[in-house]
Amino acid sequence: MIIMKEKLERIDSFQWRLPKAVRPGMRVDAKVIASARMLDAIEEEAVQQLTNVAMLPGVVSPVIAMPDAHWGYGLPVGSVAAFDADEGIISAGLCGFDINCGINLIRTNLTVDDIRERKKEIIDTLFRKVPVGVGAKGTLRLSRAELDEVLTSGLAWAKKEGYATDDDLAHTEEGGRMAGADPSMVSDLAKERGLPQLGTLGAGNHFLELQAVDSLYDPAQAEAWGIAKEGQVMIMLHCGSRGLGHQVATDYLKVQERAVQKYGITLPDKQLACAPVQSEEGQRFFAAMQAAVNFSFANRQVMTSWIRESFAKVFDSPWEELDLSTVYGICHNVIKHEEHTVDGEKRKLYVHRKGATRSFPKTPVIIAGSMGTSSHLLVGTEEAMRTSFGSSAHGAGRAMSRHAAIASFRGDMIAKELERRGIISRAPSPKSLAEEAPEAYKDVDEVIASVHGAGISRKVARLVPVGVVKG
Amino acid sequence: MKYRIIDDLTSDVMFEAYGKDAKELFENAATALFSVICDIGSVADEQAREFAVEGKDERELMMNWLAALIASVDIDEMFYSQFTVEKITPTSLRAVCAGESITPGKGGTVVKAVTNHQFAMGTEGGRRFVRATLDI
Numbered sequence: 092m093i094i095m096k097e098k099l100e101r102i103d104s105f106q107w108r109l110p111k112a113v114r115p116g117m118r119v120d121a122k123v124i125a126s127a128r129m130l131d132a133i134e135e136e137a138v139q140q141l142t143n144v145a146m147l148p149g150v151v152s153p154v155i156a157m158p159d160a161h162w163g164y165g166l167p168v169g170s171v172a173a174f175d176a177d178e179g180i181i182s183a184g185l186c187g188f189d190i191n192c193g194i195n196l197i198r199t200n201l202t203v204d205d206i207r208e209r210k211k212e213i214i215d216t217l218f219r220k221v222p223v224g225v226g227a228k229g230t231l232r233l234s235r236a237e238l239d240e241v242l243t244s245g246l247a248w249a250k251k252e253g254y255a256t257d258d259d260l261a262h263t264e265e266g267g268r269m270a271g272a273d274p275s276m277v278s279d280l281a282k283e284r285g286l287p288q289l290g291t292l293g294a295g296n297h298f299l300e301l302q303a304v305d306s307l308y309d310p311a312q313a314e315a316w317g318i319a320k321e322g323q324v325m326i327m328l329h330c331g332s333r334g335l336g337h338q339v340a341t342d343y344l345k346v347q348e349r350a351v352q353k354y355g356i357t358l359p360d361k362q363l364a365c366a367p368v369q370s371e372e373g374q375r376f377f378a379a380m381q382a383a384v385n386f387s388f389a390n391r392q393v394m395t396s397w398i399r400e401s402f403a404k405v406f407d408s409p410w411e412e413l414d415l416s417t418v419y420g421i422c423h424n425v426i427k428h429e430e431h432t433v434d435g436e437k438r439k440l441y442v443h444r445k446g447a448t449r450s451f452p453k454t455p456v457i458i459a460g461s462m463g464t465s466s467h468l469l470v471g472t473e474e475a476m477r478t479s480f481g482s483s484a485h486g487a488g489r490a491m492s493r494h495a496a497i498a499s500f501r502g503d504m505i506a507k508e509l510e511r512r513g514i515i516s517r518a519p520s521p522k523s524l525a526e527e528a529p530e531a532y533k534d535v536d537e538v539i540a541s542v543h544g545a546g547i548s549r550k551v552a553r554l555v556p557v558g559v560v561k562g
Numbered sequence: 563m564k565y566r567i568i569d570d571l572t573s574d575v576m577f578e579a580y581g582k583d584a585k586e587l588f589e590n591a592a593t594a595l596f597s598v599i600c601d602i603g604s605v606a607d608e609q610a611r612e613f614a615v616e617g618k619d620e621r622e623l624m625m626n627w628l629a630a631l632i633a634s635v636d637i638d639e640m641f642y643s644q645f646t647v648e649k650i651t652p653t654s655l656r657a658v659c660a661g662e663s664i665t666p667g668k669g670g671t672v673v674k675a676v677t678n679h680q681f682a683m684g685t686e687g688g689r690r691f692v693r694a695t696l697d698i
Contacts, residue, residue: 188674224666523671
């Protein structure tokens with residue numbers, strides 16, 4: 092077998108091209124955006140997966156891996172693949188099982204000094220208020236009709252119910268609602284899974300973190316987003332569409348496996364099940380995916396309102412006076428119908444971002460680090476529009492399996508080490524801390540250096556954790 | 563050995579489960595799944611739920627069995643520890659699973675789905691095996 096990593100050609104310090112000539116059947120080039128050190132950390136299998144996707148019908152050059160890329164189902168987690176809106180395909184596997192896994196970043200007007208003595212109280216209050224862990228039981232119980240409204244309306248539902256403000260909608264990707272959502276395309280089983288889970292964090296790598304601004308790289312841009320000084324307290328919420336989104340992906344993978352047969356699509360890897368984007372199967376999936384995206388927007392917003400209530404309780408002050416405003420809410424597992432300029436020509440594309448963040452000029456890009464390490468706020472760029480279909484990285488990327496992490500680390504020891512560094516942690520079980528040990532991830536600062544160096548997003552602020560609630 | 567976790571994937575979890583026949587194989591695959599989802603050794607068998615699953619062949623039956631159990635964690639808010647396949651054919655099974663209502667402290671990690679990645683079923687050395695990957 093050809094070692095694809097050996098075939099990568101250096102474009103510059105942060106970009107590497109894999110020409111389509113390296114493998115028969117590739118319709119377009121692949122590209123890796125990473126420093127040399129991050130490139131070393133990307134598995135050969137992940138680069139092979141890029142070449143598989145580069146063979147799919149209607150794919151637009153190039154298929155891109157971000158610096159945090161690691162092997163995933165069909166396409167690496169940390170990738171972008173764009174397809175022509177008429178001739179291309181759409182694929183559940185290229186979106187990821189956790190549809191609209193994403194982040195809400197919330198600011199406060201508090202400083203680390205203001206919370207020093209109350210950190211434990213804040214984290215304990217959040218841990219009680221926000222349901223976390225496997226199968227966490229939500230406190231909301233929706234009717235089927237209400238759930239359909241969530242799926243159709245996303246944050247518009249949240250606003251109507253008092254969980255969101257106009258300002259939240261204005262500071263969320265898509266305004267917190269993808270308009271093409273159709274609840275009738277979501278199976279009863281997916282809805283049954285979603286009903287008890289609105290307003291729950293889940294587990295795995297999902298978290299709620301209390302952070303402090305550690306460095307301001309672009310004070311003017313930061314100030315425009317309400318971030319005025321180092322030491323300012325921020326809150327980062329990372330989670331997705333829970334069982335509802337997982338079931339939508341599972342359901343439509345089966346539909347797309349049949350569509351591959353029906354439409355005679357040749358696949359280099361069975362995991363790349365897909366449907367022609369304009370086929371009935373393709374558009375049904377797109378409508379269902381948008382419904383799951385809206386569910387996830389609402390899920391994060393409900394928890395955001397509980398975060399506000401928690402702060403109001405601890406500080407005995409309305410949340411508005413503490414300025415718990417949404418800096419931005421972003422998706423990092425999503426498919427979008429967007430217009431991009433390709434070879435000087437404007438084209439409509441279906442951009443699959445799997446573990447990748449939208450990076451449009453002047454919009455916030457939020458990249459989470461691993462537990463106990465830094466996270467970053469960046470701004471999107473014109474260069475991203477030219478280079479990466481307006482996309483950037485999404486996180487640190489795993490370097491060690493969960494099983495190995497559980498075998499190597501003890502949750503109670505990790506909690507003690509975090510506490511020694513001034514970080515209060517709470518988790519439903521020690522195992523959930525162990526599997527997310529900081530050592531199990533790549534170096535997020537090097538991910539940031541890569542996307543900043545490549546110009547696909549620009550550093551604004553570095554955030555460091557002071558408290559964490561793990562799912 | 564009922565099952566083993568194969569430490570091969572950075573983000574997902576692969577396991578192999580074994581059995582002397584289809585009944586035991588499906589029971590042990592379920593045990594492997596719940597060893598990832600929860601601390602299965604501490605989960606009591608105080609509530610039971612019946613499952614009836616179908617598939618066009620044994621491979622699809624296994625995928626659908628594991629998918630039904632994953633969905634039940636969300637819908638029924640249960641962790642399971644005991645699995646009894648009462649009747650099985652290559653295209654259908656009926657089983658009773660026993661466990662307890664979810665306690666977050668007994669949780670492991672969320673399994674989003676069972677996937678096709680390196681999925682295999684067969685017979686080796688006179689015993690049945692399945693290899694499956696869980697998306698985490």
